[in-house]
Amino acid sequence: MSRGRKAYRAGGIAALHLLVFIALWRGTTAADWRAFAMVYPLAAIGVGVAMHRYFAHRAFGTSRVFQFALALMAALSFGNAVHFAGKHRLHHRHSDGEGDVHAPRQGWWQCWFGSLxxxxxxxxxxxxxxxxxxxxxxxxxxxxxxxxxxxLVCAILFAIGGFGMMVIGGCLPGVLLLHQSSAVNYFCHCRGRRAFATRDDSRNNAVVALLTYGEGWHNNHHRFPRSARAGLRWWEIDMFYWVICLFEALGLVWEVQRIDDRRLLAAGSAWKPQQGAQP
Ligand SMILES: [Zn+2]
Ligand SMILES: [Zn+2]
Structure with a gap:
């Protein structure tokens, strides 16, 4: 990547953090947080459901129109669904090896920020x-x-509510989701429990899973990357899977990829079916 492009990306990440710091320091209004409450859930679904489970892993099928809507949701966090899909496929192929650009063994900084x-x-x-x-x-x-x-969303929020609404509603979701994603990339490859003996260092980390709406069940995910559901046991809360089920019930998505108990047992390792476990 050219030095100019790297400087653009580093500057963008630094600017987003600086803007959030300034907005919080100046003080915010209830209206700013109402804008956040509208943008953040869509941006979070854009990262977890759209970028990761759909564009990177094709965990379900959908229409061309809703596919574009999903890509736009991903873009709300300054994410690039197609770029992420390409990069993330390579993460799975080279996990914790030479070609993995955000393996924790390359250091915290590279994993958290450098690879972005x-x-x-x-x-x-x-x-x-x-x-x-x-x-x-x-x-x-x-x-x-x-x-x-x-x-564009930032410009609209600025026109409606000024600097505070632009930053809290338009920039803060991207900043939070950046750290949530990097927490998965880092902690879920070095801290947590391994339910399956995968060829990488992936882990299930309950704290990260709660903070990332299910993405922290990462060892499950590396074992079954196409599964729409990352939390496989009944107590492994996976809110992004619930969102996919909601989309399915509404007829927006279909062919949702699910893993049945037979495949889980065949995967061996520490897996034992539990009362109440769902496929
Ligand atoms: Zn991983
Ligand atoms: Zn993945």
Whole structure:
């Protein structure tokens, strides 16, 4: 990646944090937090359900219109669904090995921030990994103009409620979700319980799972990457899976990938079916 592009990305991450710090220091209003309450849930679903479970792993099927809506939700956090899909597929292929750009063994800084500033893969490689999505002109456009939707939302919030609403409603969701995602990348590859003997260091971390609406059941996820459900036992709360079930009930998504107990038992390891466990 060019130095200019790295500086742009590092500057963007630093600016978002600085803006949030300034807004909190100046004081916020109830209206600012109402804007946050509207944007954050959509942005969080955009990261967990859209970018990760749909674009990276195709855990369910959907229409072209809702697919674009999912990509726009991901963009609310300054995320780039197609870029993430390409990068994340490579994370799974090289997990905790040489080609994994955010393995904890490369150090906390590289895992938490460094891999976001420079993902370590060329644009050609990302485009190759994500070529399925780039075949859609609207997703190809969004891939090249990933920051535009979030900037547009920021501009609208600024027009409605000024600086505070722009930052608390438009920037804070992206900052929080950045740290939530990096917590998964870091802690879920070095702290927690291993339910399955996968070839990587992935872990199930209950604290991270609660803070990331289910993404912390990461050892389960590395064992069954296409499963729409990361929390496999009844007590492994996975709110993003509930969202997928809601979308399915509403007819927005279909062909939801689920793992039945037979496959879980065949996966061996420490897995034992429990009373109340659902497929
Ligand atoms: Zn992982
Ligand atoms: Zn994944």
């Amino acid at each position: 500033i420079d993902c370590g893969y060329s644009d050609t490689r990302i485009r190759h990994e994500a070529r399925r999505w780039l075949a859609y002109p609207e997703l190809d456009w969004l891939y090249r103009h990933g920051a535009l939707p979030a900037l």
